[in-house]
Amino acid sequence: MTDAARHAMAKDAPPPRRIGRIARMLGNLLRMHVDKTSARILLVALAFGAVYVAIMGRLVEIGLTSQEQASAHRASEVVASNPRPDIIDRNGEVLATDVQAVSVFAEPNKLVDKDEAVELISSVLPDLDARALREKFSKRKGFVWVKRDITKAQRDEIYHLGLPGVGFLDEKRRIYPNGNAAAHILGAVNTDNIGIAGIEKYIDSHGLEALRDAGLPLTADSLKPVQLALDLRAQHALRDELEKGLEHYKAKAGGGAIMDVNTGEVIAMASLPDFDPNQPADALKPENINRMTVGVFEMGSTYKALTTAMALDAGKINLNTTINVGSNLRYGRFTIHDYHRSHPIMTVPQIFGHSSNIGTAKEALMVGVEGHKAFLKKAGQFDRMRTELESAEPLYPKHWVELNTVTAAFGQGMAVAPLQAAMAVCAVVNGGHLETPTFLKRTEEEALAKSTQLIKPITSEQMRYILRFNADKGSGKAANAAGYYVGAKTGTAAKIIHGHYSPNKNFTTFTAIVPADKPKYLVLIVYDEPQAVPGTYGFTTAAWNAGAVAGKVIDRLAPILGVPPRFDPPLRPFPDVPISVTDLKM
Amino acid sequence: MIRLLNLAAICCLIGSALYAYHIKYDTLYDTEEAAKLQRQVEAERLAISTLKGEWQAVTAPARVQVLADKYLDLVPLNVRQTAVSAADLPRKEAEGDEIGQKLEALGLGEPTMTPTSKGAGSATPAGGRKP
Numbered sequence: 001m002t003d004a005a006r007h008a009m010a011k012d013a014p015p016p017r018r019i020g021r022i023a024r025m026l027g028n029l030l031r032m033h034v035d036k037t038s039a040r041i042l043l044v045a046l047a048f049g050a051v052y053v054a055i056m057g058r059l060v061e062i063g064l065t066s067q068e069q070a071s072a073h074r075a076s077e078v079v080a081s082n083p084r085p086d087i088i089d090r091n092g093e094v095l096a097t098d099v100q101a102v103s104v105f106a107e108p109n110k111l112v113d114k115d116e117a118v119e120l121i122s123s124v125l126p127d128l129d130a131r132a133l134r135e136k137f138s139k140r141k142g143f144v145w146v147k148r149d150i151t152k153a154q155r156d157e158i159y160h161l162g163l164p165g166v167g168f169l170d171e172k173r174r175i176y177p178n179g180n181a182a183a184h185i186l187g188a189v190n191t192d193n194i195g196i197a198g199i200e201k202y203i204d205s206h207g208l209e210a211l212r213d214a215g216l217p218l219t220a221d222s223l224k225p226v227q228l229a230l231d232l233r234a235q236h237a238l239r240d241e242l243e244k245g246l247e248h249y250k251a252k253a254g255g256g257a258i259m260d261v262n263t264g265e266v267i268a269m270a271s272l273p274d275f276d277p278n279q280p281a282d283a284l285k286p287e288n289i290n291r292m293t294v295g296v297f298e299m300g301s302t303y304k305a306l307t308t309a310m311a312l313d314a315g316k317i318n319l320n321t322t323i324n325v326g327s328n329l330r331y332g333r334f335t336i337h338d339y340h341r342s343h344p345i346m347t348v349p350q351i352f353g354h355s356s357n358i359g360t361a362k363e364a365l366m367v368g369v370e371g372h373k374a375f376l377k378k379a380g381q382f383d384r385m386r387t388e389l390e391s392a393e394p395l396y397p398k399h400w401v402e403l404n405t406v407t408a409a410f411g412q413g414m415a416v417a418p419l420q421a422a423m424a425v426c427a428v429v430n431g432g433h434l435e436t437p438t439f440l441k442r443t444e445e446e447a448l449a450k451s452t453q454l455i456k457p458i459t460s461e462q463m464r465y466i467l468r469f470n471a472d473k474g475s476g477k478a479a480n481a482a483g484y485y486v487g488a489k490t491g492t493a494a495k496i497i498h499g500h501y502s503p504n505k506n507f508t509t510f511t512a513i514v515p516a517d518k519p520k521y522l523v524l525i526v527y528d529e530p531q532a533v534p535g536t537y538g539f540t541t542a543a544w545n546a547g548a549v550a551g552k553v554i555d556r557l558a559p560i561l562g563v564p565p566r567f568d569p570p571l572r573p574f575p576d577v578p579i580s581v582t583d584l585k586m
Numbered sequence: 587m588i589r590l591l592n593l594a595a596i597c598c599l600i601g602s603a604l605y606a607y608h609i610k611y612d613t614l615y616d617t618e619e620a621a622k623l624q625r626q627v628e629a630e631r632l633a634i635s636t637l638k639g640e641w642q643a644v645t646a647p648a649r650v651q652v653l654a655d656k657y658l659d660l661v662p663l664n665v666r667q668t669a670v671s672a673a674d675l676p677r678k679e680a681e682g683d684e685i686g687q688k689l690e691a692l693g694l695g696e697p698t699m700t701p702t703s704k705g706a707g708s709a710t711p712a713g714g715r716k717p
Contacts, residue, residue, distance in 0.1 A: 175639050179648060
């Protein structure tokens with residue numbers, strides 16, 4: 001027997017002395033004697049300390065390692081559901097909302113037989129490209145979409161295929177129940193429910209994206225609905241009349257807007273051709289651009305309202321000032337002439353009523369080139385208009401000479417977005433407050449707080465008077481809807497084709513205010529290249545198309561928007577203007 | 587005495603441990619229940635918003651207009667048909683003697699012919715006398 005073996009044997013059978021010692025030690029440990037406590041406490045403290053260290057170690061381990069595993073799933077979760085706030089109109093009607101949709105995804109690294117998976121999935125979803133799917137599956141990725149937005153039946157079928165590594169995610173899908181009605185205002189979203197145009201894009205860039213990036217939980221009820229200034233009924237009626245007009249006058253495109261002149265809210269806005277926001281790909285097609293804010297056009301005689309207001313406000317003319325329009329204005333090789341001339345000497349309202357280019361140009365020249373430029377700048381016609389939607393930069397000659405003032409006086413030689421011109425006309429008639437248009441609901445106080453004074457209130461009243469005169473006796477008769485005391489201005493701009501103004505291709509505009517004595521709404525209708533049709537006697541000018549449509553829109557919408565009809569003309573509609581509209585001669 | 591106290595303390599310990607377990611599993615159960623309800627609420631909310639969307643699609647002005655044009659013979663509102671205030675409403679016509687009107691309608695309005703003693707024969711229809 002070796003020493004080692006003997007030693008082991010000794011260990012196996014410990015001598016009785018040792019047993020006694022261990023028993024005594026245990027006895028001591030459990031004895032409740034004061035002198036022994038400190039050692040015991042130390043032992044217990046050490047034991048607890050060890051346990052805590054172990055727990056902390058485990059926590060650190062969890063913190064460091066499990067992150068990677070969790071993140072793949074979390075990423076897919078974030079991609080999958082991007083809830084968006086509902087969009088409602090000013091009366092609470094739903095314009096856009098989220099509904100539940102199911103999407104199917106796969107985790108290629110967990111797929112057992114990729115070819116079988118492709119085959120089986122494409123048997124359920126026949127419109128899927130099998131080759132593209134196989135390619136997707138061959139990548140060493142943890143997560144790929146197979147198809148977004150499948151039906152419940154398809155989901156059940158795929159579920160019953162029992163493929164490992166294929167799963168479903170509940171997603172949100174955006175729907176626009178009103179279809180085309182407010183397409184250009186609402187815009188559209190992409191497959192990930194992120195806004196790509198219109199108000200949808202605005203919502204993303206103003207807060208929603210930041211919230212999403214911060215990783216805050218977004219649920220449908222934590223997102224307050226976005227309320228627009230839009231009135232769905234007005235929007236539909238405007239689009240409907242505009243579309244009928246577009247077909248009737250065989251125009252290339254059309255547009256219209258109804259604004260609350262006192263708050264700058266856009267109550268309705270349509271641009272044709274438009275698209276269905278439920279088919280988001282159509283939103284970005286170039287022919288479907290929003291002609292009211294993204295398109296720029298020469299606004300024609302609508303601009304005469306601005307010129308007249310400017311000259312009146314500067315005190316260069318008053319309502320009785322007479323101007324000689326008998327001879328054409330010549331600037332080098334350019335000649336300014338009038339479409340229809342009756343008298344050689346006209347007063348300011350008559351110039352407006354006959355839509356005299358010469359007269360209006362002379363009014364602008366009285367203010368001078370610098371004064372004219374300053375006024376247009378103040379009226380926001382030289383800068384990009386900042387609304388919730390995208391808008392275009394206006395086009396105007398950078399080198400501005402006297403000829404530019406002459407042509408811009410009657411709306412030629414510079415191009416702005418129609419809504420931008422409408423904004424200035426609103427200021428001209430609402431007492432002079434220039435308010436940036438908004439598509440969101442706003443009160444008059446909020447609008448006034450941010451407005452600038454463009455012209456004096458008295459000038460504004462004179463302009464309302466002139467507009468009423470024009471609707472009563474001048475070129476704006478087309479929209480003089482009975483009972484609503486309309487004020488109006490036509491505008492026809494010949495389009496520039498190959499650098500020359502075309503004789504028969506027009507861009508026509510019609511601006512109307514209801515009611516003229518205390519305006520509440522402004523209606524703007526524009527048509528691009530309307531044709532002469534039976535009933536227009538060969539004319540393609542604004543009164544015959546845009547004007548007629550504006551009249552129909554007012555007739556149809558005034559009762560809906562709460563404008564009371566009056567069959568007796570108001571007693572003193574313009575208290576500060578001495579001559580009544582009816583006494584004035586055309 | 588001390589042993590008894592120890593025993594009591596151990597019992598308390600076991601009791602509290604059991605109670606803690608009980609609470610823990612109760613909480614787990616309640617949490618699950620709450621999560622289930624939460625999911626239900628979420629599902630209901632989604633169903634509501636889906637229904638709202640559907641309702642809007644069904645009542646969309648463009649759709650209603652097409653249906654109205656097809657099935658109703660309504661004409662656009664004439665501006666003369668709007669009343670701004672109660673004073674604009676036409677007065678309801680005075681109805682007058684309601685019973686009298688009813689009698690008239692039934693052809694019973696004529697004065698009743700009372701038979702007289704001297705013209706008893708006149709009660710026979712005049713047509714019968716004609717030669």
